[in-house]
Amino acid sequence: MPAWETFGTVSLAESDALTALASITAGSVDAIIIDPPYCSGGFTEKDRVNASGHMSVRSLNWFRNDNMTTTGLVWLLRSVALEAHRTLKDGGSLCVFCDWRMTAALAPALESSGLRWRNMVVWDKCFMGMGSGPFRPRHEIILHFLKGKGMTGSSCVGNVIAEKRVSVKAKRHATEKPQALLETLIRATTPEGGTVVDxxxxSGSLAEAAISTGRRAIISEISASHIQTARERIKQKLTSSPP
Ligand SMILES: C[S@@+](CC[C@H](N)C(=O)[O-])C[C@H]1O[C@@H](n2cnc3c(N)ncnc32)[C@H](O)[C@@H]1O
Known part of the structure; x- marks a missing residue:
């Protein structure tokens, strides 16, 4: 059982994702919005080109960081999706950030949890990333699933969301997601006063966005240093703009 701490409308714990989800009450959550390691072979295009495709899951510290194999990520996230199915309310959403390379393997595995695959949302970062050759990357994918036949959320949001990335100077985490993007995802999937999980x-970016949009948040993270960043960030946000 993780040691949950509460700060205002946010519960926070240092924990492995599956342990944290297992401690959440069944049918209690409006949306789960997760940004797991991408397993794309590294943070940069150079890392990806140099990554070996032949490393076994066992030889890697496969629950952490971007060097997980495709199989490792699929197994981990299918287990997460099963827990999502248990903890979501009927009509609740699971949103999963992923690299385009992973969608073909990941979406069917997540769907096999019993959740309904409903859409693929494109985050348009507005500017191209680094790289050479045609079609330099400027987007990431968010897979959207629903529990049951119902649907909670707003129909005012399209499936392409344009928001600039967090600037290098402002970043508290190597893959930090922008507040405006997270606020849009929360508003689209979670009623006011509802609960969103990550x-x-x-760095706790989803919890900050939940406070800004008047939702409750339950967040956990495996790394002690990242959860400390999240803790400080939430305390600061609650002090500067209490819910
Ligand atoms: C892509 S980052 C999330 C960044 C976050 N969205 C932000 O804006 O700061 C993925 C995070 O998952 C954490 N992580 C990796 N494996 C995990 C696991 N099994 N359980 C919980 N957290 C894990 C990593 O330490 C990393 O901080």
């Missing part, structure tokens, strides 16, 4: 919380 068990790969990194």
């Amino acid at each position: 068990v790969f919380a990194g």
Whole structure:
């Protein structure tokens, strides 16, 4: 059982994702919005080109960081999706950030949890990333699943969301997601006063967005240093703009 701490409308714990989800009450959550490691072979295009495709899951510290194999990520996230199915309310959403390379393997594995695959949302970062050759990357994918036949959320948001990335100077985490993007995802999936969960919380960006939008948040993260960043960030946000 993780040691949950509460700060205003946010519960936070240092924990592995599956352990954290297992401690959440069944049918209690409006949306789960997660940004797991991408397993794309590294943070940069150079890392990806140099990554070996032949490393076994066992030889890697496969629950952490970007060097997980495709199989490792699929197994981990299918287990997460099963827990999502248990903890979500009927009509609740699971949103999963992923690299385009992973969608073909990941979406069917997540769907096999019993959740309904409903859409693929594109985060348009507005500017191209580094790289050579045609079609330099400027987007990431968010897979959207629903529990049951119902649907909670707003129909005012399209499936392409344009928001600039967090600047290098402002970043508290290597893969930090922008507040405006997270606020849009929360408003689209979670009613006011509802509860949103992120068990790969990194710097706690989703919790900050939940406070800004008047939602409750439950977040956890495996790294002690990242969860400390998240803790400080939430305390600061609650002090500067209490819910
Ligand atoms: C892509 S980052 C999330 C960044 C976050 N969205 C932000 O804006 O700061 C993924 C995070 O998942 C964490 N992580 C990796 N494996 C995990 C696991 N099994 N359980 C919980 N957290 C994990 C990593 O430490 C990393 O901080």
